[in-house]
Amino acid sequence: MKKINILILTLIFMFSCSTVPVEEVDSQQATTVDLTSDSGTSFEAASDPMSDLDIGEPYVKIYFDYDQDTLREDALSDLLKVSRLMKDNPKYTLLVEGHADERGTREYNLALSERRAKAVEDFLSVSGVSSFNVEVVGYGEEKPVDNGSNESAWSQNRRAELFFIK
Amino acid sequence: MNRLLLVLLLSLTASAELVLEITQSAKQPIKIAVLQKDANTAIGEDIINVIRSDLQRTGEFTVLGSSELLSVPSNESEVIQRDWLLLDVDSIIFVEVVQEDLSLNIDYSIFDVSYKQVEERRKVLGIPDSIRQSSHYVSDGIYKHFYGIDGIASTKLMYVTKSSGIYRLIISDSDGFNEQVILKSNKSIISPAWSHDAENIAYVSFENNRAQVFVQNLASGKRDLVLSSRSSVSAPAWSPDNKYLALTSTMDGNSEIYLVEIKNKEITRLTSNLAIDTEPAWSVDGKNIIFTSDRAGSPQIYEMNVRTKLKRRLTVEGTYNARASFLNKDEIIFVHRNEGDFKIAKLNLRSRDLEILTSTQNDESPCIAPNGNVILYATKDGNTSYLAGVNISSKVKFKLPALYGELKEPSWSPFLR
Numbered sequence A: 001m002k003k004i005n006i007l008i009l010t011l012i013f014m015f016s017c018s019t020v021p022v023e024e025v026d027s028q029q030a031t032t033v034d035l036t037s038d039s040g041t042s043f044e045a046a047s048d049p050m051s052d053l054d055i056g057e058p059y060v061k062i063y064f065d066y067d068q069d070t071l072r073e074d075a076l077s078d079l080l081k082v083s084r085l086m087k088d089n090p091k092y093t094l095l096v097e098g099h100a101d102e103r104g105t106r107e108y109n110l111a112l113s114e115r116r117a118k119a120v121e122d123f124l125s126v127s128g129v130s131s132f133n134v135e136v137v138g139y140g141e142e143k144p145v146d147n148g149s150n151e152s153a154w155s156q157n158r159r160a161e162l163f164f165i166k
Numbered sequence B: 001m002n003r004l005l006l007v008l009l010l011s012l013t014a015s016a017e018l019v020l021e022i023t024q025s026a027k028q029p030i031k032i033a034v035l036q037k038d039a040n041t042a043i044g045e046d047i048i049n050v051i052r053s054d055l056q057r058t059g060e061f062t063v064l065g066s067s068e069l070l071s072v073p074s075n076e077s078e079v080i081q082r083d084w085l086l087l088d089v090d091s092i093i094f095v096e097v098v099q100e101d102l103s104l105n106i107d108y109s110i111f112d113v114s115y116k117q118v119e120e121r122r123k124v125l126g127i128p129d130s131i132r133q134s135s136h137y138v139s140d141g142i143y144k145h146f147y148g149i150d151g152i153a154s155t156k157l158m159y160v161t162k163s164s165g166i167y168r169l170i171i172s173d174s175d176g177f178n179e180q181v182i183l184k185s186n187k188s189i190i191s192p193a194w195s196h197d198a199e200n201i202a203y204v205s206f207e208n209n210r211a212q213v214f215v216q217n218l219a220s221g222k223r224d225l226v227l228s229s230r231s232s233v234s235a236p237a238w239s240p241d242n243k244y245l246a247l248t249s250t251m252d253g254n255s256e257i258y259l260v261e262i263k264n265k266e267i268t269r270l271t272s273n274l275a276i277d278t279e280p281a282w283s284v285d286g287k288n289i290i291f292t293s294d295r296a297g298s299p300q301i302y303e304m305n306v307r308t309k310l311k312r313r314l315t316v317e318g319t320y321n322a323r324a325s326f327l328n329k330d331e332i333i334f335v336h337r338n339e340g341d342f343k344i345a346k347l348n349l350r351s352r353d354l355e356i357l358t359s360t361q362n363d364e365s366p367c368i369a370p371n372g373n374v375i376l377y378a379t380k381d382g383n384t385s386y387l388a389g390v391n392i393s394s395k396v397k398f399k400l401p402a403l404y405g406e407l408k409e410p411s412w413s414p415f416l417r
Helices: A073-088 A106-126 A151-157 B042-057 B081-086 B128-147
Strands: A003-006 A010-015 A030-034 A060-063 A094-098 A134-138 A159-164 B004-009 B021-024 B030-036 B061-063 B091-099 B104-112 B117-126 B156-163 B166-173 B180-185 B189-194 B200-205 B212-217 B223-225 B233-238 B244-249 B256-261 B267-269 B277-282 B288-293 B300-305 B311-313 B320-326 B331-337 B343-348 B354-356 B364-368 B374-381 B384-391 B397-400 B406-412
Touching: A060 A073, A073 A106, A094 A106, A106 A134, A106 A159, A106 B189, A106 B233, A106 B277, A106 B320, B030 B042, B042 B061, B042 B091, B042 B128, B091 B128, B104 B128, B117 B128, B128 B166, B156 B189, B166 B189, B180 B200, B189 B233, B189 B406, B200 B233, B212 B244, B233 B277, B244 B277, B256 B277, B288 B320, B300 B320, B320 B364, B331 B364, B364 B406, B374 B406
Parallel strands: A030 B180, A094 A134, B004 B117, B030 B061, B030 B091, B212 B233, B277 B320, B384 B406
Antiparallel strands: A003 A030, A010 B004, A060 A159, A094 A159, B021 B397, B091 B104, B104 B117, B156 B166, B156 B406, B166 B180, B189 B200, B200 B212, B212 B223, B233 B244, B244 B256, B256 B267, B277 B288, B288 B300, B300 B311, B320 B331, B331 B343, B343 B354, B364 B374, B374 B384, B384 B397
């Protein structure tokens, strides 16, 4: 791990009258952790099959309503197609990434986005796909496809993206 | 009490990335002048400029510039009272800088114009490299003299910047100077939180393509993955004694709140239902945790007793209430939406009074200054997010945009003295 040390020493001396000797109260130093450099390795990266995987474009995207994690009717034909593919090819692994629009809080959106991904997993599971072959992950509002702050951007961002990773 | 402080601060850079803009001043700011006493040195000028800027930044002072003065006394005995009463000046701060090879001491007195007397005298002992931090201590002393609330010029801010696809978790002085990058990543970083002793921070990093909580020691940069799980882990909140993190995980299949003892990673599950439970925050005494849950259909704030796990709903007004924290024993702040925009609101748990604190539109991630009187949050103008704040007692509002890139996820340090 590459570290750039920036040394900040803060020594605070306090005394209550002018003849009392000085006293050291605190010393502080901060270190930079850089995960972007070539030599930088992130935590657990080596043992984590999902880390830094280049998975390309999603096979299909499913969209959701505001603050909802229920599947809409317009998603069904795509999901049935995925289900059929998975059952015909039991070795396929599907990654489902859930996303939220920017409205509301980041942590609540993280939970909401994971529920959206789970809704896809549940549908596939009920349709007969083994849940061992489905990975679910929530990204909250961290990876928008459209950066705008309007209904058209938000509706594009409330989504689940399905990737075949094997 | 005559409290003397010596501050030594060695820093590599002094570039402010945050640019403060007061959008609403206090109704009756206190009018003062900050002058050098008995001398006119370049270093003294630097120091009074930092003090002036600190006090001006609060929005609760009007600090007169040299050109606005009718006379310039070099000490208390030279004050011509008439000149200052004409200008409506309440007080004059006389600042005396005594510089030696290894020390830089600041004596200051607060002179009341009407009563023609020194109301308070204080001393800050520092070294030549600590000019800014020593000056901040003076500003905080002056602030406390007038408002009875601890000043926050000497505290630090933590926030996330994003520019050119790179996320940086940064700590800076409260005025944006002395930026230090704590973590630099290609992936999103959210929910940074200071431990109450300011030695460690916790945050959520997506570096492994899912939300994970890390604790990082500020001095060494040593990082610790709090829970190793294939599920997401997020929303860390330090217990008041720094021994536990309350956090959210889907390790049991659904977003639930857990308590993790940091030393031995022992896990206690606190919530159990099919709804989203997240964003835990501790009460001041550590006995209760408030959190967001959509168990009643929309996100609302609930409180639970950590020991008994008994829960009760706190918010009733509004279709969206989330990310709450305790302002004090009786009041909480949170993101609130009734119809339309997301605002930061304050709820008094005894009187049930709900007050909307902000007038921006897309507000999130509120945090509270250690004096319990200033709230900083992230909001968005067009496509760029920036920080904004509000002073609860004086209603001062301000913006804190970055010179470049996006600013989000603020977290205010505890007092560092």
